[in-house]
Every structure is written in C-alpha cells, then in structure tokens.
Amino acid sequence: MALQRAWYRNHVAAYLWLLLPLHALFVIISALRRWRYRLSPAKDLPVPVIVVGNISVGGTGKTPITLALVEQLKAQGERPAIVARGYGGKGPFPLRVRSTTAAEASGDEPLLLAQRTQVPVVVAPDRRAAAAQVLQQAPDTTVIISDDGLQHYALPRQFEIAVVDTERGVGNGWRLPIGPLREPVSRLQQVDTVILNGSDTQSQAFLRGATNHCYSMTLVTKKWRRVTDDTEVAALPEGKTLALAGIGNPERFFATVRNLESRSLATRGYPDHHQFSAADLAQLSQYEVLVMTEKDATKWRGFAHKDCYYLPVSATLPEAFWQQLQAKMKGFNHAIG
Template identity: 45%
Template sequence: MAFTDRLLDAWYNGHPALVLLRPLECLYRRVVNRKRARFLAGQGDIYKAPVPVVVVGNITVGGTGKTPLILWMIDHCRARGLRIGVVSRGYGAKPPSLPWRVLPQQTAEHAGDEPLLIVNRTGVPLMIDPDRSQAVRALLAEEPLDLILSDDGLQHYRLNRDLELVLIDAVRGLGNRRCLPAGPLREPVERLRSVDALLYNGAGADREDGFGFQLKPSALVNLVTGERRPVDHFPRGQQVHAVAGIGNPQRFFNTLEGLHWRPVPHAFADHAVFSAQALSFTPALPLVMTEKDAVKCASFAAPDWWYLTVEAVPSPAFVIWFDSQLTRLLP
C-alpha cells in the first residue's frame, strides 16, 4: 500500500500514530483560520466579480463528486437561459500561459483532466488559473456571462463568492474530523456552519443538515470510436479491468459492481498520468475507466477500452432550493 493510501486509511479508519501529527495540525488550523478571518474582514486583494460566483467545493482531501454536479448545474442553468462560465485551478495542467482558456480537443497535459472533461462534454467557456480571481477576469473579458461556477476554490479567498456549496462523501464522511496532516480536512469542521448548502454524494435521501445526491451511470463510450452503448452492454458477471485515477477509486469500483460486472480493480493516484504500458493488464479483458481518466488515454487507447459516463441526480429539494438561489442572485 502506497504512503498516500495508508494515510487515507488512517484518516478514515483510525491509527494511533496520528496523534504525533497534532502539533502540525494546530499550526495548520491557525494558518487557515487567519486566512479566512482576513477575508471576512475585507483585508487583502479580494476580487468581486460583476456577476454572481458560485463555488462548488469541499473541505476534505479527495474526490466528492464535484465535476458531475458542476455538469448538472451547467445544464440546469442553461435550461433557464443563463450564460454560464466555469473557472478552475486546472490541477496538474501545464498550459503555455496563464490564465488559459480550455478548448475541446486540447490535451489534458495543457488543460488538466477535469477542465477538459467539462469542456468536451458541454462546450462551456472555461478558464484555468491557480489564481481563480485572475481566471474570472480573463473569462469575463472574453465572454458575456450571467453566472460563474468555480470548480473547487472554497479555500481560495482572493475570489469573493455569492454562494458556497460543499460536497461530502456520504459513506466516508469527514473521517476523523481533524485537519491536515492529522486528518483529511482542509479547513476545520466548524467551517461548514458558514456555507450555504451541504450535499452528500451517495445519500439516498436528504439529511437534516444537507441535501442528498447520487451519481447514476448513464452510458459506456468507446475511447477509439466514440460509440455509445447502454450500461447493460456487458452481460451480468462480465469481468473487466477497472481503472480509476480519482480521489476515491473504490466508489468507481463499487459502481461497476452495482452494474453486476466483476471489476478487476486498478487504483491510481488522483490525476495520474497514464501510458499504454501502465494499462497493459493480463488476462485480456475489456477495460473500463472513468471519464476523467479517458481524456488522458484517447491517443493510445485499445479497441476494447471504454469509459463510463455518470450523471449527478440531486434531490428534488435541492433543485427547488438552487432555483430559489438563482432567482435571488439574478433578479
């Protein structure tokens, strides 16, 4: 087990050695609390965009389903006639310059895997820059927009925000509820009291403190031909190589098991860089990966490689609540 996997296991399942990290956690908490206090006091270089900004983020390390929810929000807002833009840090991207406008058919090396996925799926105007305020400025200079979604960036306080949505894995929760490096939290758990809404990925129903949403598999897409097949394309009991380089690979493997396939799991680090050699497995079986991983593998894919598309399905109560917020923000 790699060090990061052992650390994640300790955060979520407990380990006595974590007590040794408490002094570093105290220092970390002090830094992030001071950073937020400066934001609340209006100190520092804080950019307020001329259009509403909605941050979709989390306070835990690892994936919580932000990208599928953002895809849903793009479609939902467009159905209301709104012009939507997205900004992202572009984790792992190495663009020729910053800020960088992500366009279809760019490489994940330049654009980042998640931004490229979003643009390929929706064609939405999207700008990446670690300084998200700079990304917003650049995007508004190029596009007339009504609303901007920030993919992550909850802790990026240089960008003012009008709405904060925090996603939480309904199964893993907040782990031991401690901050880095003694736990998985980017900010203290008290931070959740100040956000506008909590969404629990994988919850079958709304909770007292937040809304539920689920990720529903929708199609299999062939990496070579682009052919789309229904999720019952493989028969029950089909064995497949399952590849996931995401924040929580087990969630993907569980999804494949829920489709009644027999995945042979191959977990990689989040945002991993792939090669044909790294994905050469035995025995010879169909290979199924996440859509996020597929944008990095299309150039060397084999004919029997597929990716699974998933759609976010938020609860009806969240849809009503979100529409009320849009009405408030965009009178």
C-alpha cells in the first residue's frame, strides 16, 4: 500500500528509480505481447465482446459499470454473460461462478457479479477459454462482457471501455513498477470510450483530450444491508463504528461513508482483494458496528456478526454512452448477419 501511495504522487520518489531495470523489462514484455496479437489477431467470437478495464492497477470503478451494462443490456432484450480473470481465486479454472460459490475459489469481484446479476459468470486467467465455456454452457448468450480485460489481447473485442478514477488520475505517469500504469496514457486514445469516475475538474479536463468519447459516471449509494442475511436496513445501529475496505482505493469508500453518516467512525484499509477471515474479525472486537463495501462482504458472510453491514452502489451513465454502445452492437450484428 505504501508503494501505491508513492505511485499516485505528482513526482517520482527517489527510491523508485531503483526499479528502472524492472520497469524496462515490463515495458518490453508488454510491447512484445501487444505486437504478437497485432500480427496475429485473435479470431472473433460469434457474439460481440465488451471489454471493461483500465490502464492502471487498483480500483477505478469497473465493477459498477459492468453491473450497469448487464442491467441495460437485459432491458434491451439481450442475454449477457460475464467473463473475468478471477483474481485471488484458486479455481479450478475455467470456473462457472454461482451465488453460492466460495470467494476463495472465484475471487471476490466475480462472486459479487454473479450474485447481483444472475447471469452466467465464468472466470479463468485465459479469458478466451472462459468465453468458450460461456458459449458452451449458455449457448443463448448474445453478448459477453469481459471484466478487467483491457490488456488480455487473446480475447477479441468489439467495444473497449477504459475506466479512470479522476481522484487519482494516472498517478506519476510511469508504468509498473515505477508507476501505476499497465499501459501508456496514449492507450486511452485507442479505446472506444473513457468513463470518468469522480468529479475532479482538473483531471477531467486532462482526460477528456484522451478520446472523442469520454463520459462521467455517477455512483449512487443504496441503503445499508446486513452482511449475514442481505436484509436492507433503514439506519445503522448505534455503537462504536469501523469502516473497513480491502479495495484499490479505500479512501473513496471512507469518504462516501462519512458523507452518509454523521457519527464518528474509525477507518481501516486493507490490500485490494484481501482474503478476510475470522481472525480479522477477532482483531476488531473493540468495534460494535462494522461497515464495508459490497465486494468485501462476499468474504465476510461465513463469520460476520449481526452488526456487520455493506453498502451497495450502482453506476449511472449518460444516454450518449448507451447510444454509442447500441450503434456498435448493431454494427457487429449487421456484419455477421
């Protein structure tokens, strides 16, 4: 986490220059992979593929966008499915994720997606293998959404969405491990759409020059839900409260909670995808009320007490984005028709 904080400063900390040889190796390997698929592009699938991803490590808000895509596509009569890497999951892969799948097997984000969407979700480090299993097990699928697959070029795609957290932007602008970037900022000029998560006007002004299609999304918070049974509650109970988060940017969640709740509360951040256990709960026994993200809640259900709560959120996107996506989908269907 200290390294991530260093990445998101305006300058490169002196000690990060020690990582320059690793940075050069990362850039070379990334370029070779990209050129490999440019010279021999992945063959298209029989259904369109929408990729949701980012050019930086850490959370940017991809999951709410994937949820919004599923909801909108279903409303339009499509039958979407989701493929993902299953980061943090142990498999075996490819793995069909269901609402009852253990987070340890699938990873936390795919489990959340399966629980919220009730559409086919398959995870595998090889996203093309995951897509093949989707089409085999759910042959009525009409569109596949790849969650966090921007750099997985083995999977063909018809529509690329890059999500940028405007609060943190692109950090110091360097690629791993000196900075947070998986690909250069110029990659944003090649995607179909950039979606901005946040309202920082300076970052938005910078990023709006990245592509002709750039939209802001709004995250809407819903009512708190109890972790143990998913029951919606009108208000949190009284008591000493801790907000915890094992996500890419815990401070964003903490700020949201402070805006919602007037009470005094402590905060504790964990590494992204932290595998919570009963031992973590035991270390927090001094707190009567625990609040967390929906992603974290997927790993707390086996040992949470009755005063553990999570906060669902949903993404709202402008109509112009949906029109652009619909035009792209129609173009694909016309080409194969």
